Amino acid sequence: xEFTEDQLQRYSRHIILPEVxxxxxxxxxxxxVFVVGAGGLGCxxxxxxxxAGVGTIGMIDNDTVELSNLQRxxxxxxxxxxMYKVDSAKDTFExxxxxxxxxxxxxxxxKDNILNFIKDYDIVVDGSDNFPTRYLVNDACVxxxxxxxxxxxxxxxxxxxxxLPGEGHCYRCLFEEMPPAGLVPSCQEAxxxxxxxxxxxxxxxxxxLKLILGKGDILKNTLLIYDALKVNFRRVKVxxxxxxPVCGENPTITELQNxxxxxxxx
Amino acid sequence: MEEIKVDKKINIKGLICPYTFxxxxxxxxxxxxxxxxxxxxxxxxxxxSIPKSMxxxxxxxxxxxxxxxxxxxxxxxxxxx
Numbered sequence: 001x002e003f004t005e006d007q008l009q010r011y012s013r014h015i016i017l018p019e020v021x022x023x024x025x026x027x028x029x030x031x032x033v034f035v036v037g038a039g040g041l042g043c044x045x046x047x048x049x050x051x052a053g054v055g056t057i058g059m060i061d062n063d064t065v066e067l068s069n070l071q072r073x074x075x076x077x078x079x080x081x082x083m084y085k086v087d088s089a090k091d092t093f094e095x096x097x098x099x100x101x102x103x104x105x106x107x108x109x110x111k112d113n114i115l116n117f118i119k120d121y122d123i124v125v126d127g128s129d130n131f132p133t134r135y136l137v138n139d140a141c142v143x144x145x146x147x148x149x150x151x152x153x154x155x156x157x158x159x160x161x162x163x164l165p166g167e168g169h170c171y172r173c174l175f176e177e178m179p180p181a182g183l184v185p186s187c188q189e190a191x192x193x194x195x196x197x198x199x200x201x202x203x204x205x206x207x208x209l210k211l212i213l214g215k216g217d218i219l220k221n222t223l224l225i226y227d228a229l230k231v232n233f234r235r236v237k238v239x240x241x242x243x244x245p246v247c248g249e250n251p252t253i254t255e256l257q258n259x260x261x262x263x264x265x266x
Numbered sequence: 267m268e269e270i271k272v273d274k275k276i277n278i279k280g281l282i283c284p285y286t287f288x289x290x291x292x293x294x295x296x297x298x299x300x301x302x303x304x305x306x307x308x309x310x311x312x313x314x315s316i317p318k319s320m321x322x323x324x325x326x327x328x329x330x331x332x333x334x335x336x337x338x339x340x341x342x343x344x345x346x347x
Contacts, residue, residue: 003292008285008288008289008292009285012284012285012288013284015288015291015292016284016287016288016291016319018322018323021291021295022291022292022295022296023295
């Protein structure tokens with residue numbers, strides 16, 4: 001494909017980068033990225049991927065926009081209260097960049113539908129807000145060998161890690177089992193400074209773009225922890241666990257399970 | 267002096283930075299290593315910045331000529347993908 005004049009202008013700050021160029025920008029335009037969640041993380045991830053020109057963005061979320069979302073979920077706005085989040089996000093992202101096709105799915109992701117949803121995408125991004133989904137997405141990506149950029153936020157802290165099944169660690173190498181429901185902060189305890197979602201979401205989007213371009217280091221075998229109060233980024237090494245129940249040498253989890261355990265959703 | 271064989275010419279008169287470089291870079295990407303691009307431009311700043319950026323990207327600048335009151339010609343050989 002040839003760039004249009006509008007595309008040359010729109011992507012000029014990418015094209016002039018030695019690591020991107022016209023060839024890299026075409027890779028971005030041809031990429032397909034699946035984002036789990038259209039909330040705090042899904043909004044900035046989708047926003048930056050749309051701005052970058054990622055050609056196909058799949059996004060799943062069955063929630064509607066509520067007033068309490070708008071302190072951080074920047075793809076939505078006050079006029080969109082009550083609208084499905086994926087419809088709101090599709091409007092916002094396609095208005096930003098008409099090169100982008102956003103496929104919104106108004107369902108709750110589950111063991112029965114996830115493999116079918118992600119199989120045609122190049123990269124998966126987890127912006128979910130609960131442990132059952134986080135483990136479900138991890139296990140599904142390991143099984144289909146899909147690169148997964150996982151992010152999480154709570155209060156003033158954020159975490160990002162990039163999972164390349166077969167090459168590096170997975171989420172279960174890091175935390176083998178979900179924490180018991182009682183140890184997870186309850187809804188009243190689970191505040192979050194809105195801007196943190198932007199930091200973590202932008203880091204996730206950056207990881208995705210580097211994966212598409214095949215440039216630079218990524219957070220393989222590494223957990224990046226951002227502490228906003230201390231203004232500190234810390235990298236923690238996460239070796240691949242040979243005995244990991246899903247990506248180890250003798251996995252015990254070979255099909256997707258029922259993950260819901262009555263967690264409070266944040 | 268030996269004449270330089272030019273494989274491709276672009277005219278980017280009327281464009282300013284960074285589109286001067288965007289157009290030049292896209293043209294180079296579409297060429298084979300060893301081929302030579304001739305760029306005609308009229309934006310003075312780009313007559314300095316394009317040769318520098320091309321060298322930074324690893325290509326060889328063969329010539330930068332001011333050909334009249336308003337125009338420059340830059341000749342670049344693609345050295346790598």
